[in-house]
Amino acid sequence: ADEGFAFDLAVIGSGPGGYEAALKAAKAGLKVCLIEKGALGGVCVNWGCIPTKALLRSAEIIDLVARSSSFGIMAENVSFDFPQAVKRSRSVVRKLSKGIDFMLQRAGVEVKQGEARFTSPHDLDIVRDGIGVDHIRARSVIIATGSIPREISGLEPDGNRILGSRDALALKTLPSSMIVVGGGAIGIEMAWFYAKAGTVVTLVEMMPRILPLEDAEIALALRRSLEKAGILIYTGAKLERLSSDERGVNCRITVAEEDPIAVHAECLLVAVGVTGNTCELGLSNAGVECSGGYIVTDGECRTSADHVYAIGDVRGGMLLAHKASAEAAIAVASISGKTSEPLDDTKIPRCVYVEPSLASVGLSEEQAVASGFSVRIGRAMFAASGKANAYGNLEGMVKLIFSCKTDRLLGAHVLGHGAVELIGELCLARQLELTARVLAGTVHAHPTLSETIREAAENSLEA
Ligand code: FAD
Numbered sequence: 001a002d003e004g005f006a007f008d009l010a011v012i013g014s015g016p017g018g019y020e021a022a023l024k025a026a027k028a029g030l031k032v033c034l035i036e037k038g039a040l041g042g043v044c045v046n047w048g049c050i051p052t053k054a055l056l057r058s059a060e061i062i063d064l065v066a067r068s069s070s071f072g073i074m075a076e077n078v079s080f081d082f083p084q085a086v087k088r089s090r091s092v093v094r095k096l097s098k099g100i101d102f103m104l105q106r107a108g109v110e111v112k113q114g115e116a117r118f119t120s121p122h123d124l125d126i127v128r129d130g131i132g133v134d135h136i137r138a139r140s141v142i143i144a145t146g147s148i149p150r151e152i153s154g155l156e157p158d159g160n161r162i163l164g165s166r167d168a169l170a171l172k173t174l175p176s177s178m179i180v181v182g183g184g185a186i187g188i189e190m191a192w193f194y195a196k197a198g199t200v201v202t203l204v205e206m207m208p209r210i211l212p213l214e215d216a217e218i219a220l221a222l223r224r225s226l227e228k229a230g231i232l233i234y235t236g237a238k239l240e241r242l243s244s245d246e247r248g249v250n251c252r253i254t255v256a257e258e259d260p261i262a263v264h265a266e267c268l269l270v271a272v273g274v275t276g277n278t279c280e281l282g283l284s285n286a287g288v289e290c291s292g293g294y295i296v297t298d299g300e301c302r303t304s305a306d307h308v309y310a311i312g313d314v315r316g317g318m319l320l321a322h323k324a325s326a327e328a329a330i331a332v333a334s335i336s337g338k339t340s341e342p343l344d345d346t347k348i349p350r351c352v353y354v355e356p357s358l359a360s361v362g363l364s365e366e367q368a369v370a371s372g373f374s375v376r377i378g379r380a381m382f383a384a385s386g387k388a389n390a391y392g393n394l395e396g397m398v399k400l401i402f403s404c405k406t407d408r409l410l411g412a413h414v415l416g417h418g419a420v421e422l423i424g425e426l427c428l429a430r431q432l433e434l435t436a437r438v439l440a441g442t443v444h445a446h447p448t449l450s451e452t453i454r455e456a457a458e459n460s461l462e463a
Contacts, residue, residue: 007033010138012116015042017312017324018144024332026107037115041097044321054089059196082174118282147274147313161244175266182271183210192354215364218413299342300334351420356396359423362411374404378460386447393417398456407435
């Protein structure tokens with residue numbers, strides 16, 4: 001029945017998926033309700049992208065200050081005020097969360113605080129502290145409930161010795177030593193931040209290398225940089241917790257057939273990935289199906305219930321904020337009766353915000369070869385760049401992968417200062433399916449780091 005809909009659209013969750021969807025739908029003229037059980041902005045603003053980047057900025061500054069004398073700046077008695085770095089990070093978060101509140105209000109989105117749960121395909125109960133506080137009926141629903149951290153048995157976070165990523169973003173004091181379990185983007189960013197703040201960091205990854213989905217050559221180059229920064233890294237490694245007490249945790253790390261290594265640290269951070277946040281949503285009451293921890297959707301983000309969509313982390317795929325926002329646009333277009341191109345994972349950038357930072361888009365060399373492409377590789381080192389030399393950030397390179405047959409860019413990998421900003425040009429190149437010739441023929445300003453992109457493209461043509 002078409003009757004009794006208080007809202008055209010109910011959005012569950014206010015992360016970069018949910019709040020973007022609510023804003024876009026309101027702008028399209030829909031009557032929208034957004035339900036959030038925590039703080040506005042979701043994990044991204046409150047416990048993910050933003051607080052990590054604010055802390056990493058402090059680490060970047062201490063990193064620069066540590067080598068400032070070569071620039072003619074004498075900074076003596078410099079120390080890292082850890083509580084202040086955390087305080088600043090939390091205040092950045094609060095400001096952005098308030099900004100989202102303001103934007104939602106201005107767009108006329110009705111925000112309801114509480115936990116949403118389907119009671120029928122179009123009906124949602126809103127619960128606060130276990131008590132039902134509201135009930136809404138909406139024509140369409142977008143589920144944007146994000147993800148929850150994966151746990152490993154024996155390493156369940158206790159907020160004290162065993163930490164989850166949230167705990168690690170708001171510690172009161174700087175730990176003297178830390179074991180980070182997980183060599184993905186989050187584990188690496190945390191490891192680098194704490195190492196720069198002064199913690200002795202050991203990073204343990206089960207897979208044969210850190211960032212197993214990234215280009216092997218680039219991931220290895222990043223590993224070398226992290227090791228230079230003092231982080232002890234074990235890959236292909238198994239970690240067991242032996243005991244924990246008031247002084248910290250005792251672990252055993254085993255790499256292949258070698259003798260086990262005993263490691264003690266004040267705390268251990270678990271960063272082994274996440275899974276879709278599908279629990280307690282009453283999905284079966286709406287006829288929404290899940291598989292492997294995520295909600296099943298089609299290319300338009302539509303679930304097994306026609307009027308219910310799922311976007312962002314809860315939908316699976318690449319678990320990134322900008323992917324969640326891009327899916328918000330697709331879902332809202334579909335609800336408004338428009339069609340849009342489904343997302344292409346090979347056009348979505350991936351970044352690790354340490355120094356040198358890593359950013360990539362499209363296929364790695366290994367993936368391109370495994371997909372049957374005959375490839376031409378172009379490389380250019382930042383050590384040869386005038387700007388990198390002037391700045392004193394020499395590490396890293398640009399590696400571009402082109403198809404021999406079409407000359408088009410298949411994948412781009414940048415390791416170096418500012419890589420996360422440089423990747424924008426290469427995302428556009430992927431989007432427009434540009435060729436090596438076009439990239440090499442595009443005049444870039446001198447001296448800039450982006451010249452290195454042009455040089456890598458030219459290098460591929462010389463190969
Ligand atoms: P989320 O941002 O997770 O938001 C979901 C919201 O839904 C939450 O606020 C939650 O409270 C709410 N919710 C859940 N269930 C209900 C319910 N039943 N009722 C009401 N509300 C509910 N990605 C990047 O792209 N770049 C980065 O630099 C980056 N850094 C990260 C660093 C860390 C430490 C972490 C943990 C993640 C990071 N990510 C990063 C990943 C990024 O945070 C996620 O991909 C992104 O937040 C997903 O957005 P989303 O909209 O799907 O959900």
